[in-house]
Amino acid sequence: MSKSEKSRETAKYESRKLPIYQHKDKLIQAVKESTFLVVTGETGSGKTTQLPQYLYKAGLCRICVTQPRRVAAITVAQRVSHEMGVRLGEEVGYQVRFDDCSTKDTMIKYMTDGCMLREILADPSLSQYSIVILDEAHERSLNTDVLLGLLKKTLSKGSRGRKTPLKLVVMSATLETEKLSSFYENCPVFMIPGRTYPxxxxxxxxxxxxxxxxxxxxxxxxxxxxxxxxxxxxxxxxxxxxxxxxxxxxxxxxxxxxxxxxxxxxxxxxxxxxxxxxxxxxxxxxxxxxxxxxxxxxxxxxxxxxxxxxxxxxxxxxxxxxxxxxxxxxxxxxxxxxxxxxxxxxxxxxxxxxxxxxxxxxxxxxxxxxxxxxxxxxxxxxxxxxxxQRTSLTSVILTLKCLGIHDVIRFPYLDCPEERFILTALKQLYQYDAIDRRGQVTRLGRLMVEFPLPPNLTRALLKAAALECEDVMLPVAAMLSVENIFIRPGKPEGQKEAEIRHKEIAACAGGSNDFLMLLSVFEKCRASDNPSAWCKEHWIHWRAVKSAFSIESQLREILLRLKQQKDFPHETFEGSRSELLRQCLCLGYFTNVARRSIGKSFCTMDGHGTSVLIHPSSCLFGQELHLDWIIFHDVLVTSRVYVRTVCPIRYEWVKDLLPKLHEIDVYELSSVAREEVTDEEMAQWEKKEAAKRQAETTKDAAKKLEKRNGESSITEARARYLERKQHRLQRKGT
Structure with missing residues (x-):
């Protein structure tokens, strides 16, 4: 017997000792008899690895198992493929953001809950699966909570257009089972006794x-x-x-x-x-x-x-x-x-x-x-x-709207988020032009939902693509999608050397733009004969950059597919590479604009007026007194508020965008959230907007009139009159 065969036999023997094994037949029967089933048991009881195998061997093929974390999805898929003696990516596979190790013939597929949401976008009835298992429901991740509601709506409609009815199993270690059971029409609960020692x-x-x-x-x-x-x-x-x-x-x-x-x-x-x-x-x-x-x-x-x-x-x-x-x-x-x-x-x-x-x-x-x-x-x-109940809902609200769910207040949430979070998400989508005033998804919104990226980064990427300059923005989007790429060692001697290397890279990128520095690292590393050695020499995490290479390729594939559509936007631009990147970023990050106020501090322009400082990790740290306007990627809050990944911008690039931050009050979107916008409300909105435009026109005219009637203008006009009069007298004299 080979080493791998021995290992597999050991794994099978160990799996029979798991608490779930003695309940195998009853569990299979419970799944067959129920549309909804809640399975609860202590962590380590074997729910995640064994139940999908039991169901598959019982003839219930095409099983999808969601996980809140990518590491869990990958490692569990590896474990199950090993136990079943099959190659990973064939009968058993996984899919996480930017990494799909599965085929159309995969029978047991582990995936992150975010990937499952994207599958529902492409196939709302989940026609390729017979069973969906939502695992680790007790963690209450944002995507899992949305899936709980979405699948309730989907399964409540029945099995129209399906050969076999879809079944849902929700697995949890500690979640209140009564709450889940009542959420799913008082469905049965299957409890697996634990095997814990003191x-x-x-x-x-x-x-x-x-x-x-x-x-x-x-x-x-x-x-x-x-x-x-x-x-x-x-x-x-x-x-x-x-x-x-x-x-x-x-x-x-x-x-x-x-x-x-x-x-x-x-x-x-x-x-x-x-x-x-x-x-x-x-x-x-x-x-x-x-x-x-x-x-x-x-x-x-x-x-x-x-x-x-x-x-x-x-x-x-x-x-x-x-x-x-x-x-x-x-x-x-x-x-x-x-x-x-x-x-x-x-x-x-x-x-x-x-x-x-x-x-x-x-x-x-x-x-x-x-x-x-x-x-x-x-x-x-x-x-x-x-x-x-504690994070931004912008991406999931856009997903729900693209699925035709416009009443996002009355959506079946297991625990309802605060209404202000929903309204804030709608306001942000409106600011990014992803939805219109009625709450309908725009053409741009339907393009944005195709990308597994935050809305602001997607907006910047689509702008670059419209200008036929995605080669500049794609690497930046990829680098912002991985963990920190810069190694900052704990020992002082290492810190000094790393700092010198990082400053060299920053200088090559112009020395005043963190986004451009990320682009420079991406391009220099990819152009190197030995990328891992280049990263080691420059104190860069090779693993993170390697992931960014893969992400960039996948984002490019999505973009190429979308650009083949007839109505994909096309624009022109004249200017330097740095200007192009910064103007594209402005369109996505205008909600993250700050202006220098006192000394080295900046004030955000989003209505909060937060006083922020540039983080020491930025290549702009120490250059604050030479800056006026900046945009930033994220914030770090300690005893002070720091902004990270920063670049300088010009006011004229955002002057037409900043008013959008205050154009609409969140509570004006309350009826949008409930899908109750009336024609009368739209008429009032349009009247208000027309009045605002008229006021701006009148204001501009008044400014021109004021300028025309100002003391200096009158003096200049008098001087011009006297000059013309002098010319006439001179002509008469000759």
Missing amino acids: VTEKFCNLIGPKDKDSSVYVKEAVKVTLDVHTNETAGDILVFLTGQSEIEKACDLLFEKAEILDYRYDVHDQTVEGLLILPLYGSMPTDQQRQIFQPAPKGVRKCVVATNIAATSLTIDGIRYIVDSGFVKQLNHNSNVGLDILEVVPISKSEAQQRAGRAGRTSAGKCFRIYNKDFWDTCMPEYTIPEI
Whole structure:
């Protein structure tokens, strides 16, 4: 028997020990008998990997399983294809944003919930699937919540035009099952008993409420991890941190400390002879992700430092110890700035329990919480607020409208977002010309929805394409779609060298435009004979740039397809490459315009009037006094508000766009949100707009008249009259 066959047999044997296995036949029957079914069970019970296989082997083919996270979609598909003994991408495949590893013959397809939304756009009845499984529903991601409502509407219409009726299975680890069941017409709930061992939980009292806004949690998590490694018996460790940069910093610190340990004296368990440190975050390459699931060499303790993805989406065998930092990176709408911002916030108590539960899957475990009881009581909410109630809805509202769902207020949400968030999304779509005053999707809006990008970036890209200059904008859009490409090392000597290299790249790009700098990195790296070596030399993340190359190709394919349409817009432009890029960006980012106010600070022009500073990572940092108007890509909020990825612009490029920010009040769109716009309301709107135009015309005329009747104008006119009179007298004299 070959090594791969042995591995497959082991995987099959392990799968039979999962709690779900003894309920296999009853589960298959429940799916066959129900249009809607809720399946609940602890993380690690086998729901994600086993249920699709059971259904496939029972003859229920064409199964789609959604995941909130791309890493989970990829790794689970790899696991299932391995267990079934098939090549990944054939019978079992996956699809995530900018990466499709499936064919038309794929029978079990794992995909992100965002990709599922795009499939519904192309095929609203999901005719190619017999079963849709929405997994990890308890995470309450924005796209999953929208899918919950969309699929309820789709399945409630019946199976018209389908050979077999579509079935929906919603799987969750902790979500309130009664709430979901009543949402789906009191559908049945199938509970899979867990297989958890006791977990001892301990507060380490290293941080408290005063540290809520501090980054000290990274060092304290490292300290606790080393204590666990040196004092606890054999068993792997899972450390929960917030994001890629924090994880890489923690891994570096752990490696330094572990290197100087003397295992004869410093480590309590003499069977432990080493520490294997592995990071885990969303944008990691697939081959690195695989290492997480491999057992460590004999005598070596594995330590996985991960984001929240390891709390529910993925199961890592052998974990006995949890180190919980108590924080998570979460996208929240900041009303002061008027933008969605990725913030580090305390986790909820329910999330903390999820994290602790990872230690009790195969044996009794321990959870070390670096915070104190006061932090637990005062800083951590009971449950995580659903994403749909705390982030921008612009993209999903456009998707719903393109699907013909115009009453976005009465759409069946599991938890309704605040009406102001819906109205703000409609206002932004109106500002981008994606919808008209009646709320109907425009031709431009239908082009925008084709791209898996934020609306502002899509708008800029379409402008460049209309000018036949997409070669400038496509790489920029791709580079803005990956994580930070610049390596900024922790050690001072590395920092200095990286800074010199980054300044060289900035100088080649003109030294005053972060967007142009991204374009320069993309082009120089692609033109290099050895791109990975070029990246290493210039302190650039090769993996991120490599992803950007792939994204650029896929965006180009979408654009080429759209440009073949007869009514695709075409325009002309005369000017430099830098001007072209900046003017295209202005059309997409005019909501992110700021003007210099006092000293080095700028004031945003979106109505919030937020005072912002240019972030030190920008190539424009230190040049503030030479700037007047700027646009920016995103915002970082600490004790101050910083703007990142910045470029200077001219006022004349945005002077006709800025009034759009204040052209319509969000509450004027209330009837649009309910699809209740009347002809009378439209007539009033048009009358108001006509009055506004008339007022502007009158104002311009008054300005001209004022200029004509001004003192200097009269003096100039008198001088011209005297000059003409002098000429006449001279002619008479001759």
